[in-house]
Amino acid sequence: MPPIAVDIDLAPRLRLALTRLGRRLRQQSDGDVTATMLSALSSVDRLGPLTLGELAGAERVQPPTITRVAGRLEERGLVQREVDERDRRVTRVRLTGEGRRLLARSRRRKDAYIARRLRDLAPDDVAALERALPILERLVGDDLDSAGRGWGPRLRRGGGVGAPPGRTTQ
Amino acid sequence: MPPIAVDIDLAPRLRLALTRLGRRLRQQSDGDVTATMLSALSSVDRLGPLTLGELAGAERVQPPTITRVAGRLEERGLVQREVDERDRRVTRVRLTGEGRRLLARSRRRKDAYIARRLRDLAPDDVAALERALPILERLVGDDLDSAGRGWGPRLRRGGGVGAPPGRTTQ
DNA sequence: CCTAACTAATTAGCCGAGCGAACGATTCCC
DNA sequence: GGGAATCGTTCGCTCGGCTAATTAGTTAGG
Structure with missing residues (x-):
């Protein structure tokens, strides 16, 4: 058993395996809910109602991307948008019952x-x-530390959020 | 030590983590060579000259997809197409020196x-x-076993292939 | 008070990477 | 020889990233 001589190829092998596995995971979507949508949905579940910016941060994705996926999620009735009263620029996104149900169902598949x-x-x-x-x-x-370029400045701002009820650990 | 009660959430958590990690890996491409191209390239390196069908099988992807990525790889001079003499329907794809070099470089990044x-x-x-x-x-x-739907019938056919020299373990 | 600067989200448009359907070209086999 | 199968390609679709530019709202200063 020589696990000495640390695997110098770890990074590329890991990258390759993850690239391929990720591809297949992304493909076989749950009904017409894609992996991307599911991921975002589970973030909303885990972190509570989020502004779109926060969601983008959580998903490590740029705002326009999240706008679109949020749109799709809303279309399917899995989340609902709601504008902040205090600051009407921001809109939060919240799980609907349907969304919670789908998440649970997906977890059980x-x-x-x-x-x-x-x-x-x-x-x-x-x-x-x-x-x-x-x-x-x-x-x-979410640790980010090195956090590529500029979007630590993206998290938290408006009125309190703080993980309300209804988590589900997806 | 109760590793009993196996983590019931293993599958979804794994899927989520892989989906997200895979997303980020796919994004940060090596120069203008994308992760998909790199993956295909490394398959060609690992398995030797392949027909496009075989490559599609190895990459777990449908033929049209591989046609395109093979095209891009060829454009950049990383592989070269060559038609089979015996059966002129099939074309094989072979690593060029440039391709081998890029692969090595990529492994060392x-x-x-x-x-x-x-x-x-x-x-x-x-x-x-x-x-x-x-x-x-x-x-x-590559084990595949359950192998979704129809493309076991895609592997192996024409004249021998059998992993020739020049592997590199990417 | 009103303008300038900033910020949140959206829109518009690009590209990569999957897919299925349909299509030549070629080969197989009866 | 001729129909069926096989290989690769082309066409056109969707999704999911991105940047750049726009719109709407808020805040700070003069």
């Missing part, structure tokens, strides 16, 4: 691609994935 | 997004990722 594949794995392997998961989440995480 | 983030990780965490990597690779793997 055991027949989802990845769950199916996971069933075929040895327990050891599943354990390894569980161990790696938080690290992956941190890699993409 | 330490300043790439993911490598940068990896540097900030505790050794334990890096180890966990290394442990998980082969499993992720297997998840996306």
Whole structure:
């Protein structure tokens, strides 16, 4: 067992594996709700009603992108927009019952691609994935630190938000 | 140690983390060579000269997609097309020196997004990722088994292919 | 009070990357 | 020889990123 000589290829291999896996995950969408929409939806669920700017920050995406996905989510009745009274420039987006339901349903889909594949794995392997998961989440995480260019200045501003009820841990 | 009660949220969390990480990886492309192109390129390197159908199979993508990316790769001189003498329907795609060089260069880029983030990780965490990597690779793997719908029928056919020299383990 | 500067979201338009359907060209096989 | 199958391509669609520019609203100063 020589796990010494640290894998010098870790970064590119990880990038390749994630690129490909990500591609397939993105493809098999849940009904007509795409992975991108699901991701945004789960952020709204996790963080409570968010301004679009905050959502863009959470999703690590530029504002125009979020405007569009928010539009699609609203079309399908999964979220609702509401303008801030105090500052009518900002609009918040809030989960609807339908959105919450879809999120829950999606979480329960055991027949989802990845769950199916996971069933075929040895327990050891599943354990390894569980161990790696938080690290992956941190890699993409809200922590940002180095945060590329300018959008730390994007989070928090208007009246309090603070994770209200109805979380779901998607 | 109760790793019993397996993390019921593993699948969705994994999917979410991978979706997001994959998004960011796809964005920051290497020069003007996108992640998709790099992935295809590395398949050609790993598996030797491939027919476009085989490449599509390896990349888990439909033929039209591969036609286009092969075109871009050829434009940039990273691969070259060559029609099969025996069966003039098939065209193979082969790495050029330039392609091999770019692949090597790409493998050595330490300043790439993911490598940068990896540097900030505790050794334990890096180890966990290394442990998980082969499993992720297997998840996306060529193994296919369940292989969605119809394109096992796409692999192998014409004259031998069999991994010739010049691999590089990207 | 009114203008200038800033900020939030949107619009407009670009491009990459998937897909399916339809189409030549070629080969296979009866 | 001729119909069926196969390979690659073309066409046209959608989605999901991006920048640049616009619109609407707020705030600060003179």
